[in-house]
Each structure stands twice: as C-alpha cells, then as structure tokens.
Amino acid sequence: DVKVTQSSRYLVKRTGEKVFLECVQDMDHENMFWYRQDPGLGLRLIYFSYDVKMKEKGDIPEGYSVSREKKERFSLILESASTNQTSMYLCASRLGQLNQPQHFGDGTRLSIL
C-alpha cells in the first residue's frame, strides 16, 4: 500500500512565524500535491510538483511556497503565518499517469494564533 506521511497531525504556531509542513511518500511517485481543506469549501489546491525541483501554482498559492529537493519529500512553507491560514492541510502523491488516483496523508491541522 502507498504510504503518505505528514510530519505533524496537529500544529500550533503564532502569527508571523515561518511554518514548515513536511510530507513524505514511499512509493516513488512522480507527482505530489498540497491542498487545504476548509468547511464548506472542500479541497483547494495550493501547489503541486511533477518532479524534483519542479513546482506549479495551484488555485490559492498566495502566502505559501514549496520545496521538493528529493523525490519522496514535498514541503509546504508558510512564509509569514497569518490567522486566515488556520486550516487542515492535506498532502497527496500520484504516479505520473493521469488516470491514477491521488493518495493522501492523514493531514495536518494547523492553528495560527
């Protein structure tokens, strides 16, 4: 089975801090994704990556950046955390073929105080 591991289940940070969310997958997937999930809004794509050192903006990239230095690891960075970034963050990975499903981690519930 595919395993997507997010480093923290719950995280509390303060406004203005730089926050790192880490995601690791163990199936050699080419593609990795970061979503945020908010009640009533579903999942919204922040960034995705097709390969090492490659990244593409999703629908809501403002206030975020990403890093993919190794194939198995995809990091989401909140440059200066704000309260409106309090949310559930979900990482996913997928094989390169478009007809393959995305596999998700259990999420990081981030609170910005």
Add this chain to the structure above:
Amino acid sequence: AQSVAQPEDQVNVAEGNPLTVKCTYSVSGNPYLFWYVQYPNRGLQFLLKYITGDNLVKGSYGFEAEFNKSQTSFHLKKPSALVSDSALYFCAVRDMNQAGTALIFGKGTTLSVSS
C-alpha cells in the same frame, strides 16, 4: 475550466436502505472521475474511478458509481447502507486531455446512516 458539483451538503439514509450521493462535472474534453471518502480526522481514501469502458464502476466497501456522459454525472451508490458508511464523500475530476493538471474536488457531501 474544470469543475465538480455535489448538490447535496448532506444525505441521510436508514441502515439497510440504498444510498446515492450525487456528482456532476464539467470538463472540456473527456473526464477521469474519482470518488473518495474521508473519516473524521483522517485523510481521503480512494474508493473508485472511471477511466473508460463500462459505465458502472465497482469499488471498495461495496460502493459503485454510474457514469452518465449525457447528463455529465457520476453518482455514487450502494445497495444497502451501513452505519459505518457515515463519512464525508468527495467527487473529483480531471480532463484526460489536459496534461499537468491536478484533481479538482467537489465541496463534499456528508453521508449520515442511522440505525
């Protein structure tokens, strides 16, 4: 632009009754369609997908979904609901002709199965 609509925020059914969770989509080309389930405080779990071929797709936990191209729908169904099916369900789509795109998700439908 691609989009997915799940017209019901919540669906309530009694245990043992059939259930349907609705999904309609919009893509410029042909779709790849997916259903996921999310239990509390967990990530999304893949249930089933439609790529091509038979319009009735069978997936995990006894779920199935019917692809209807003319109605641009991909409704999730189960003949007999279980209390343990209570969860949040997401429909997702990708245009198979647009390389480099992530899945687009609906806003989710909460399924509540009562005993």
